[in-house]
Amino acid sequence: RVLIVTADHGHVIDDGTVQRGQGEGDRWRLPSGTPDASELVFEGGRVKTASGNVVVCIWSEGVRHGAKKNGYHGGVSAQEVVVPLSVFTLRNMVLKDWQVAAASQPDWWAPLEAPLPAGGAEMPALPKKLPKAKQLAAPTPQIDLFGGALPVAAPDPVVHWIDALQASPxxxxxxALAARVAPADPAVRSLLEALAARGGKLSKAALEQRLGMPAMRISGFVNAAKRVLNVDQAAVLVLDETARTVELNRELLGRQFRVTVR
Structure with missing residues (x-):
């Protein structure tokens, strides 16, 4: 069976809201007077109210009608109009006309994904005791947490090592040993580039997003890549299911395949 979990609507939490006028609902009212800056007018055949086909709804999270409560609904903020939907199937079940999408995860979500400097050089160790500065530098402005993902690190400029790797005996x-299990060369290249661009280690969720691969396939794909990259079971590519991370040891890869990876 396919299990679908959904709901009708959400609500906004009271966080310093301001009461403005009276309404038939917490965050909607029948049309009367001119709507203010926190309201929008909706009209049409799908609107059914006691006065006809027109309703005035609040879009701002900071405004309410009536008495103060813990939360409100009936307006048109994103929380109130977006319907949550979760679809659960067996691992290998394919639903007609449905496509599994990788979960969207911003780069700042996992601190372990700090990129290496250009050229793959090691990050310098911080001194135990910072020297006294004559003048404090201006603080770096904080990024907008919800203004989009952080700038993605530029791909490793030294990527010819992947060509040398895939051309090596x-x-x-x-x-040949992996036979049909071996992933295609372009897929392995995408995996290596994604890991190299982020310092050699990524969370599974981040890797899913970068490869555009459904979550249910990522473990199988990485394990197949391990069959090719882990010569004599050396830990070149490591999948940690407990920590949900994938890590590439480029130095070990270079030794095992006799290629220069920097």
């Missing part, structure tokens, strides 16, 4: 031999 060891890589060809590993693909």
């Amino acid at each position: 060891a890589y060809t031999a590993q693909k």
Whole structure:
């Protein structure tokens, strides 16, 4: 069976709201007078009220009608009009006309995804004791938390090592051993580029997003890539299901396949 969990609407939490006028609902009223800046007028055949086909709804989260409560609904803020929907199936079930989408995750969500400097150089260690500064530098402005994802780090400029890797005799031999399990070369390249661009380590959710791959497929794909990259079971590519991370050891990869990775 397919299980669908949904709801009719959400609500806004009272956080310093201001009462403005009276209404038939917490956040809507029948049309009378001129709507203010916090209201929108909706009219049409799908609107049914005691006065006809017109209703005035509040869009601002900071305004309410009537007495103060813990929360309100009936307006047209995003929380009140977006309907949540979760669809659960068996792992390998395919629904006709449905496509599994990778979860969207901003870059700042997981601190472990700090990119290496350009060229793949190691991050310098911070001194234990900072020297005294003659003048404090101006603080860096904080980013807008909900203004979009942080700028994605530029791909590793030294990527020719992937070409050398996939052209090496060891890589060809590993693909032959893996046979039908071996992922296609472009898929392995995408995996390596995604990991290299973020310092060699990514959360599974971030990797799913970067590869555009459904969550249910990512573990199988990484395990298949391990069959090719982990020569003699060396831990070149590591999938940690407990921590939900994927890590690439580029130095070990270079030794195993006899290629220069920097």
